[in-house]
Amino acid sequence: MPVTILRSSPNTDGLTAACVAAARDGLASGASEATEIRLTDAELGVCRQCGNGWGTCLRDHVCQVHDGFGAIHHELLDSDAVVIVTPVYWGEASESIKAFLDRLRRCEATRDDSVLRGKRFLLVAAAGGTGGGLISCLAQLERFVQHVGASRYDLIGVTRWTREAKLSEIERSAAGLAESLATDSL
Numbered sequence: 502m503p504v505t506i507l508r509s510s511p512n513t514d515g516l517t518a519a520c521v522a523a524a525r526d527g528l529a530s531g532a533s534e535a536t537e538i539r540l541t542d543a544e545l546g547v548c549r550q551c552g553n554g555w556g557t558c559l560r561d562h563v564c565q566v567h568d569g570f571g572a573i574h575h576e577l578l579d580s581d582a583v584v585i586v587t588p589v590y591w592g593e594a595s596e597s598i599k600a601f602l603d604r605l606r607r608c609e610a611t612r613d614d615s616v617l618r619g620k621r622f623l624l625v626a627a628a629g630g631t632g633g634g635l636i637s638c639l640a641q642l643e644r645f646v647q648h649v650g651a652s653r654y655d656l657i658g659v660t661r662w663t664r665e666a667k668l669s670e671i672e673r674s675a676a677g678l679a680e681s682l683a684t685d686s687l
Contacts, residue, residue, distance in 0.1 A: 502533045502682040505580040507573075509587040509598035511541040516627040517588045520659055520671055524584045524625065527672035531679025535584075538576065540597040543569035547600045548607060558607040562615075570604055577605075581682045582621040582654065584675065585642060589626050592634030594641055602645045609649045618650040623678050625657045625671055632660035654678050 506524055510517035521537065528535040546568050551557070557565040564570050577583060587594040594602075609615040624646070626638040635658035646653050655674045659667040 502581045502679060503579060504528050504533045504535050504582045504584060504679065504682070505576055506535055506537045506584040506586065507540060507598065507601070508537055509540045509585070509595040509601075510627075511539075512588075515588075516629045516659060516661060516664060517586055519664070519668055520586045520625050520627050523668040523671040524586060524623065524675040527675025527677075528584075528679045530672075531676040532683060533581075533679035536576065536580070538573055540573075540595075540601055543573060543597075543601075545569050545573075545597060545600050545604075548603045555607070558604070559611055562608045562612045564604050564608055566604075570601065573601065574605060574608065577620075578616045580620070582623070582678055583651075584623040584625070584678075586625040586627065587638070587642070589628035589630075589634045589638045592637040594626070594638050599641075602642075606645060606648050615650055620651045621654040621678060621681070622646050622651050623654045623657075623671075623674055625659065627659045629661050632662060635660065654681075 508521050525535050587598045609617045624642040626635050628635050639656045
């Protein structure tokens with residue numbers, strides 16, 4: 502069962518990276534194949550609100566801006582589930598995941614046959630500073646999932662103080678996600 506992990510932090514050795522590793526380990530123990538995409542390396546632009554506010558995203562459900570978005574959108578088509586791991590900045594998800602999700606929402610939310618409809622999402626927010634903003638960040642991610650008709654598998658907020666307990670929770674949740682996908686395919 503292929504699962505895509507969207508990582509939205511350039512830091513390769515911080516709390517977000519540890520959360521990604523825990524998710525990858527959990528998916529592997531549940532026999533899912535994980536593909537990690539580092540959004541900060543994908544050269545993604547923001548939505549340009551083409552035309553009168555809607556371009557080909559409304560009509561054809563593809564973004565007409567040619568950058569790294571199209572390949573990642575296509576990767577999600579082939580995934581059975583998605584794990585999003587983002588740092589928390591000022592009570593929100595990182596800029597790279599916000600830019601990506603804004604464009605993805607425009608391509609998929611108005612589509613009756615959205616490739617994301619019913620797809621399970623594991624959402625992880627990592628607040629390394631004060632720990633504030635976890636709830637508003639997770640709510641922002643959950644709104645995206647609702648807009649595209651996907652299914653929220655789990656929401657996990659992590660702080661530097663809860664790191665060890667939450668990394669174990671992420672691993673268990675990712676393993677449970679993988680197992681649920683395997684059970685569904687039988």
